[in-house]
Amino acid sequence: MENHVDQARVMIAAGGNPVDLDAIALACHMGLQKTNAQLYAVHVIEVDRSLPLGAQMEEAVERGETILDEIEKVAQSSGLKLETELLQARDTGPAIVEEAIDWSATSIVMGLPYKRRFGEFNLGRTVPYVLKNAPCRVILYREKLEGC
Numbered sequence: 001m002e003n004h005v006d007q008a009r010v011m012i013a014a015g016g017n018p019v020d021l022d023a024i025a026l027a028c029h030m031g032l033q034k035t036n037a038q039l040y041a042v043h044v045i046e047v048d049r050s051l052p053l054g055a056q057m058e059e060a061v062e063r064g065e066t067i068l069d070e071i072e073k074v075a076q077s078s079g080l081k082l083e084t085e086l087l088q089a090r091d092t093g094p095a096i097v098e099e100a101i102d103w104s105a106t107s108i109v110m111g112l113p114y115k116r117r118f119g120e121f122n123l124g125r126t127v128p129y130v131l132k133n134a135p136c137r138v139i140l141y142r143e144k145l146e147g148c
Contacts, residue, residue, distance in 0.1 A: 008037040011105040012082075013096045013130070015113075016043065016067045019143035023111035024071050026141055028078040030109070039082040041071045042099050044092040053088060061086065093129025100134055107137035114143050 012027045014020045024041070031037040043064040047053055068084040075082035089095035100108050108130060115122050131138055 007106075009104055009106045010037060010039050011096075011100050011103060011108045012039065012041040012071065013092075013108055013110045013126075014041055014043045014067050014071055015092075015111065015126075016063065017111055017113045017143075019111035019113050019141065020067070021070065021074060021111075022143070023109050023141040024074045025078075026139070027109040028075055028080055030107070031075075031078070031080050037080075039075055039080055040085070040103055040105070041068055041075075041082055042085045042087055042096065043067050044087045044089050044095045046092055047088050047090060049090060053090065055088075057088070091125075091129075093126045093133070096126070096130050097133045100136060105136050107139055108134055109139045109141065112140050112142040114145060 008030065010027050010030050012024055027039060031039050045057060045060045045064055047055055047057070064086045068086060072082055072084060085099070087095050087099065096108065110127065110130065112123070112127060115124065127140065
């Protein structure tokens with residue numbers, strides 16, 4: 001059985017979708033439930049294999065910083081402090097899992113847009129990878145369907 005006195009370390013994986021703000025609100029609520037909780041938000045910029053991993057990607061970095069700034073504002077409005085990190089990686093899923101391990105996250109919160117592919121709901125590549133490989137809890141917050 002887990003020791004519930006341990007510090008909660010909630011990592012937010014922000015993809016830049018509108019549903020992220022709801023997922024962040026959920027993570028902040030989780031943080032408020034534990035007085036010693038730490039929040040950490042990451043945004044991953046995928047670097048095409050034709051480019052060096054450290055390639056200068058000014059537009060993507062600017063967008064990522066804007067996404068992380070919005071997340072910080074949500075946390076601050078809840079009275080919580082939040083660390084943020086902008087990462088460049090080949091694939092988002094492995095980057096999220098590695099960062100969660102390095103940061104010793106107790107849970108990962110991810111917003112999930114409702115996407116269809118070939119007429120069926122689709123999780124994409126990142127979510128299944130994180131669900132399969134993350135050593136901690138993974139909490140998905142799927143956006144609602146239109147009309148609901």
